[in-house]
Amino acid sequence: MDSLIPTLAIWALPVLLAITLHEAAHGYVARHFGDPTAHLAGRITLNPFKHIDPVGTILVPIAILTLSTLFGGGGILFGWAKPVPVDFGRLRNPKGDMLWVAAAGPFVNLLMALGWALVFKIASSSPENAYTLPLELMAEAGMIINAVLMFLNLLPIPPLDGGRIAVSLLPGRLAWQFSRLEPYGFPILLVLLFTGVLGSILGPLIAGFRFVLATTFGFYL
Secondary structure (H helix, E strand, O other): OOOHHHHHHHHHHHHHHHHHHHHHHHHHHHHHOOOOHHHHOOOOOOOHHHOOOHHHHHHHHHHHHHHHHHHOOOOOOOOOOOOOOOOHHHOOOHHHHHHHHHHHHHHHHHHHHHHHHHHHHHHHHOOOOOOHHHHHHHHHHHHHHHHHHHHHHOOOOOOOHHHHHHHHHOOHHHHHHHHOOHHHHHHHHHHHHHOOHHHHHHHHHHHHHHHHHHHHHOOOO
16 A cells, blocks of 8 residues: 555656547647637647546546556556547548547657657666656656557547547448447447457557667666
């Protein structure tokens, strides 16, 4: 229990930023392509309180971190924010622009992972003091959570971003048929999670991505 509070403190900022900026990016790009829905709802903002989902942004990540801390083991840390409202019908080119709106979230997670990698490099290269280790741990958490959200959301399962990207790229009739999977997307994701398939898919991708970050920025994890 003594280690739980420091763990939550280290992960709180990276998780909050990763989840909320992911959603804000969708709204910003949607506005750029003609849909002001998120803007009118006040969701294109860096204010995390506008994006927080009590379950997905707070309870689920805390529960996963608590179980991992108390009982050991890995497990995939993930969560979600309140989805940004996007009216794809108001986009100037709904099918084509859907790709960019959907890709915006994972792209922002990629940028944040790179940013946290730079923070880790700076902290690990600095003279040791009271802040270097906590900063390294927070930066490592930032790299992990952003990698998880990036690869998770790129899975081609509607309504995940990867599913919407697939709908945008598929030809008309096939795209329509594929989009009909959307009501079953979350149950499919839960089955993959609890059967361990999701971990088997994401684990190597995340490990490979962390290796690329470490190699690019010249540090060891």
